[in-house]
Amino acid sequence: MxxxxxxxxxxxxxxxxxxxxxxxxxxxxxxxxxxxxxxxxxxxxxxxxxxxxxxxxxxxxxxxxxxxxxxxxxxxxxxxxxxxxxxxxxxxxxxxxxxxxxxxxxxxxxxxxxxxxxxxxxxxxxxxxxxxxxxxxxxxxxxxxxxxxxxxxxxxxxxxxxxxxxxxxxxxxxxxxxxxxxxxxxxxxxxxxxxxxxxxxxxxxxxxxxxxxxxxxxxxxxEALEKEIFYGKPTVIEEKIVDNLFNFLLDEVKKGKISKSLYPLQTGIGPIGDTVAAKLIDSDFTDLEIWTEVAQAGYLDALDSDKVKSLSTSVFMIPPEDKKHGERFLENLAEYKKSIVLRPLEITNNSELITRLNLIAMNQAIEIDIYGNVNMTHVLGSSVVNGVGGSGEFARSSYLSIFLLSSTARDNKISRIVPMTPHVDVTDHDVDVIVTEHGWADLRGLSPRERAKEIIEKCSSPEYKDELWKYFNEACRKVGGHIPHILSKAFSFHERLIETGSMK
Amino acid sequence: MxxxxxxxxxxxxxxxxxxxxxxxxxxxxxxxxxxxxxxxxxxxxxxxxxxxxxxxxxxxxxxxxxxxxxxxxxxxxxxxxxxxxxxxxxxxxxxxxxxxxxxxxxxxxxxxxxxxxxxxxxxxxxxxxxxxxxxxxxxxxxxxxxxxxxxxxxxxxxxxxxxxxxxxxxxxxxxxxxxxxxxxxxxxxxxxxxxxxxxxxxxxxxxxxxxxxxxxxxxxxxEALEKEIFYGKPTVIEEKIVDNLFNFLLDEVKKGKISKSLYPLQTGIGPIGDTVAAKLIDSDFTDLEIWTEVAQAGYLDALDSDKVKSLSTSVFMIPPEDKKHGERFLENLAEYKKSIVLRPLEITNNSELITRLNLIAMNQAIEIDIYGNVNMTHVLGSSVVNGVGGSGEFARSSYLSIFLLSSTARDNKISRIVPMTPHVDVTDHDVDVIVTEHGWADLRGLSPRERAKEIIEKCSSPEYKDELWKYFNEACRKVGGHIPHILSKAFSFHERLIETGSMK
Known part of the structure; x- marks a missing residue:
């Protein structure tokens, strides 16, 4: 044209x-x-x-x-x-x-x-x-x-x-x-x-x-279209993380805390975000709503299946190579304009609305410490990977703040549950639930020592569990305090990684 | 009765x-x-x-x-x-x-x-x-x-x-x-x-x-009345901190960023909070409003002077021994009911309202690191002092988030500006300005390395400035990264304190 x-x-x-x-x-x-x-x-x-x-x-x-x-x-x-x-x-x-x-x-x-x-x-x-x-x-x-x-x-x-x-x-x-x-x-x-x-x-x-x-x-x-953004298919571990997330949410429904429609979900992109969008379709939830900053084409399927009834986002991501969704989006554009709204970030990430709409926030992390502090951005405390995005805005003001991550990285050389994170983006006060492929730790109402037990037991990898227990028990014994930490050993996992290439 | x-x-x-x-x-x-x-x-x-x-x-x-x-x-x-x-x-x-x-x-x-x-x-x-x-x-x-x-x-x-x-x-x-x-x-x-x-x-x-x-x-x-709560008169250092705070705010007015009425202020109690309430009366600001969780009797003077025109809080603190304010409060109660509103914490600390009212949040800290992360609660990472209160709710959703603290404690044995805080309550993302008795660091728009220079130069004590520079420069040289840190030395100030009773 x-x-x-x-x-x-x-x-x-x-x-x-x-x-x-x-x-x-x-x-x-x-x-x-x-x-x-x-x-x-x-x-x-x-x-x-x-x-x-x-x-x-x-x-x-x-x-x-x-x-x-x-x-x-x-x-x-x-x-x-x-x-x-x-x-x-x-x-x-x-x-x-x-x-x-x-x-x-x-x-x-x-x-x-x-x-x-x-x-x-x-x-x-x-x-x-x-x-x-x-x-x-x-x-x-x-x-x-x-x-x-x-x-x-x-x-x-x-x-x-x-x-x-x-x-x-x-x-x-x-x-x-x-x-x-x-x-x-x-x-x-x-x-x-x-x-x-x-x-x-x-x-x-x-x-x-x-x-x-x-x-x-x-x-x-x-006439420039976006280049292909390829972040890989979800792994078995990522599938398990999402299954655990859904099981946790279903548990909340069973306990009567929330209805099957949940509250509006803040979700992300990447393999885990894509899996969430895909698995919602066959889930037991109904009449869902999405309120987020970035939503992916996969949500068209969820909208078409009537599982998701409305979606608000700042960017709706249909990569040019995803012809299936691209074409369907254009064919039914008039209908999608009723259910999908694109908003400025001043609105999608506004604390006033995150609070009022009572969002369920789901964010991802690089590593989380045994007391629940989240590092989303920095490797070994210093090198930035990407950035915080809007995570903390959602985590802080949402109804429920969930963090998703695999328990290890790089062929288990890295434990993503660590004694202390050398960088904190979201503090334990804004973390309600942590989900890994091993299960979920529900931290609501727990004291720090109770949180540590829950996180180590439910979320950490079997390959690092003993070391984490060892640190925690030693910190309780030798230092004590509300949040027991041995400052000289708090970064021992990270220092070992620097020295040997592995946290083991 | x-x-x-x-x-x-x-x-x-x-x-x-x-x-x-x-x-x-x-x-x-x-x-x-x-x-x-x-x-x-x-x-x-x-x-x-x-x-x-x-x-x-x-x-x-x-x-x-x-x-x-x-x-x-x-x-x-x-x-x-x-x-x-x-x-x-x-x-x-x-x-x-x-x-x-x-x-x-x-x-x-x-x-x-x-x-x-x-x-x-x-x-x-x-x-x-x-x-x-x-x-x-x-x-x-x-x-x-x-x-x-x-x-x-x-x-x-x-x-x-x-x-x-x-x-x-x-x-x-x-x-x-x-x-x-x-x-x-x-x-x-x-x-x-x-x-x-x-x-x-x-x-x-x-x-x-x-x-x-x-x-x-x-x-x-x-018939039980509260016992006297005595937290001491403000020291010369605390007076200076408040003077610096006011100078910073006046600077914002001069730059045209904000009017002399500012936005509603979230303030606290204790010597610094009391000094803020007292000094507002003779300040150049006009038609101020206070929106906070705890307000003290001193605000009656500010209300009577017409400097503050309205005040919303969850608790209005008139200790029994403060007969002067207690009596005046009762005498003019009908009038004060027009300007003072007591609200539940669900309202005073609600992100929806903190955002909408565009608060200026002023909170205090135990220590702050050179990149702007705030510890408000834990000594040496483990022992809790009091608690976070609503600080992070205000810091996160306010228009402007200010943290106030003296640069040292315990006869200068402790620097409250440290290389890394072993506990984080409010992350650097929610800290706009740091004020000590030496000046203020305006962190808005700065990268972490720029923030470090600003904080060390403007806020730290002369007795610790060289050590802080040394750490920062060494971290830049030896490790680099977006937020340079040497993990083995990040807590060197704290470990020295444990060993010798002083950070020096």
Whole structure:
């Protein structure tokens, strides 16, 4: 389809520009650029590549602060990091080149909750460090007559970025479906005003992103689709983790604590998240609702089966290679617009709504200590892997906070249940239940010493259980206290790993 | 005044009973007892003393789970812990005898956020561990004709405890003013329903605690007033901390980030909290509002000076020895009922409202690490001091999260800025600004390495600055990573303290 047909606001036809010109004219050498996209979806994939080329060809120095709302596609993160153009990278990343530069202290990384970041931006908290947003680069599928934008299947922080940026560049993607208007719900919270959402699929805002057309300095044609994101099929262990999760939840239903419809679920992506979405379909639960920041195409099956009746998310992830879901989504788009709502992160991750809707939060961890503290981000306390995402926002304000992980990693060389985590993202106070392939530890109402027994007994690997008991018993005997720890041995598992390559 | 005049519901006159009889008839040997009060105010102070006497005299074994909403007076915690009657002590304590038993692993302690606790109770999360609430013992100042209760100046979890308990015992305190009806606002959040509060002093509920009169099995006369709580006058250092806090906030006003009315302040008690309340009066701020869990009598001066225009809290702390404020409060009670609202913790600490009202949260810490992680509760990682209170609820969902502490303790033998905290209550993600007597570190938008420089340079004591720099530089050089740490030396300050009695 012709790009001009997608620009209904005819005043904007003049700013359709080739990316080389956009780079020269509108990208500052030093400054802050906010880009659409998260979960590697809806990242601008043309301007950044031309920018990187320009840097390579001219040798000019670029020192940019790159904002996204979550992980960016390699067409942004990878190419710009490779040419050393990224000074600061806010707010979440999972790109190997960016990660390496962060861990070397070259790129500054601000790893903050996904819902807190737009709030901080809105109140000018980052101005002292980053200055205002010079340019927003936003992937869109069409521009309305009034100049307002219809984004692709990620709403993330697009409305705020377009509002705050001095200039806006649109990457108009004609390879993506045009008729997405009506799936987004754009609304920004104001202090002192209740957010009027009381149902998961309720719409309270407008179906487009408002923007002063004068700010749109360029429209760049794009036909770039996301590259395949392959994180592997779920393993037997991951299947078991999800089975245990479901058994725990069914137990809650049996005990009469909650109905079979549960409360709205906050779920994630990756093999475990995909397995949750898939297994819900044949589960005993009914009339489920999903309220999350990232949802995957698999939920279309759950919606079609009537097992899930509504879904609210910031990004709906249908990778281009998943033709089955992609086609079905387009065929039934009008229907899906009734059950699926894409919201800005200011809404999906808002504590007001997480509290009110009484979410069941399910997050994953790198490691958890015997008292229930969670490390989601850092290996050996120092090296960041990805980032916290919105996990802590959900864990803190939800009805129930569940953490999922396998008991070991790297062929059992690593125990993911450890005496003390050398990095804490979510404290024991916000962890209700831990699920591994061995079972679940229900920590609600338990003192730390009771939690340790529950976690070691129910969740740890048989290969590490004795060592964990040994640490705990020795700490109780030699040090005591409310949370017994021997400081000189608290990281013994990690130090052994550094020395020998294994925690054993 | 005669106790019978305060019981307007004449059916209840029959259950006025002496405490000895109440203990024999209504206190189970094993079970869960929920008591009114927090910040040592409004604790039942008669039945627990007679219970302790009974235990001592008969030698019978009592194994009780004692719930309060915050710290209890020694007439509850001290006397029952001394006779070993406390099996579990939920949710916050600051009693030396209880603390000692917790740290010896004798008493189980569930140190969870003050607003999360009632939510967990409401949803039956503690039933598996503690069973239902057998008895609620509630201090009240009068009983209405309909049998509904007017509590004293703490509303804490009283409404929920009375709703959930199988039996209710009222300690009717005739030494406290009777005419408090109208200062409380009783409302309980329901999932899916917005809490309609949009102003700090807005009333949305009823001015009494509803209770089925049939559940009230006993009314015990009480004339017990709280013992003096003395935590010392603010030191020069504490005064400096508050001056730095105010200078930081004024700076925000100057930068145009916020108006002179700020947003509602969440403040605490103790010397620093008292100094904040006192210094607000002569500050440049105007039309302030306070939204907190515990507020002190000093705020009456701020209200009278029109500097503070409204105040919402769960307990309003006027100790009996503070006759000046006590008398003024009673004289102008009708006026104060317009500006002061006492709310249940389900409301004061509710993330929905903390977010919506855009609070400025100010909390205190035992120690903070160079990357901004906060330990509020545990000495050397193991021994609990008090508890987390609602700190993390405010820090997580507020507009701005500030932590206040002196840079050293115990004659400079302890640095409260350390390489790594061996216990984390609030993670760096929820810490915006740290204030000590030396200055403030504004961490917003900074990467961990930048945060370390800011914290060491602006907040640490000159006596420890070099050592902190040494650790940080060595960690950057030898380990690197996003958050450089040398695991074998991360607790070197603490281990030195254990070995030599000083971190130096």
């Amino acid at each position: 012709d790009i001009y047909e997608r620009i209904k606001c005819k005043d904007l036809l003049d700013v359709v520009l080739p990316p080389t010109e956009v780079v020269k004219k509108h990208i500052p050498r030093k400054g802050t650029i906010a880009c659409s996209g998260m979960a590697q979806m809806s990242t601008p994939k043309v301007v950044p590549i031309f920018l990187a080329k320009y840097v390579e060809e001219t040798g000019e120095e670029f020192k940019l602060n790159i904002y996204t709302s979550g992980s960016a596609a390699p067409e942004l993160d990878g190419v710009l990091a490779r040419v050393n153009a990224i000074n600061r990278r806010y707010v979440y990343q999972n790109n190997p080149i960016v990660r390496e530069k962060i861990n070397r202290g070259i790129t500054h990384y601000y790893d903050i909750w996904l819902g807190e970041f737009p709030r901080q931006l809105k109140y000018g908290f980052l101005n002292d460090v980053c200055g205002p947003i010079d340019v927003a680069i936003i992937e869109a599928v069409s521009i309305r007559e009034d100049g307002f934008i219809i984004p692709s299947l990620s709403l993330d922080n697009i409305p705020l970025y377009m509002q705050l940026a001095k200039k806006v560049i649109i990457e108009l993607n004609t390879a993506k479906p045009e008729n997405l208007e009506g799936i987004h719900d754009v609304y920004s919270p104001q202090p002192g005003t209740p957010i009027p959402i009381v149902r998961v699929n309720q719409r309270i805002g407008v179906p487009y992103v408002p923007c002063d057309p004068k700010k749109i300095v360029a429209i760049v044609p794009s | 005669d106790i019978y005049e305060r019981i307007k519901c004449k059916d209840l006159l029959d259950v006025v009973l002496p405490p000895t009889e109440v203990v024999k008839k209504h206190i189970p040997r094993k079970g869960t007892i929920a008591c009114s009060g927090m910040a040592q105010m409004s604790t039942p102070k008669v039945v627990p003393i007679f219970l302790a006497k009974y235990v001592e005299e008969t030698g019978e074994e009592f194994k009780l789970n004692i719930y309060t909403s915050g710290s209890a007076a020694p007439e509850l915690d001290g006397v029952l812990a001394r006779v070993n009657a406390i099996n579990r002590r939920y949710v916050y304590q600051n009693n030396p005898i209880v603390r000692e038993k917790i740290n010896r692993g004798i008493t189980h302690y569930y140190d969870i956020w003050l607003g999360e606790f009632p939510r967990q109770l409401k949803y039956g999360f503690l039933n598996d561990v503690c069973g239902p609430i057998d008895v609620a013992i509630i201090e009240a100042v009068s009983i209405r004709e309909d049998g509904f209760i007017i509590p004293s100046l703490s509303l804490d979890n009283i409404p929920l405890y009375m709703q959930l308990a199988k039996k209710v015992i009222i300690e009717l305190n005739t030494a406290k003013p009777e005419n408090l009806e109208g200062i409380h606002d009783v409302y309980s959040p329901q999932p899916g329903t917005p809490i309609p509060i949009v102003r700090v002093n807005q009333r949305i509920g009823v001015p009494y605690v509803p209770c089925d009169p049939k559940k009230i099995v006993a009314i015990v006369p009480s």
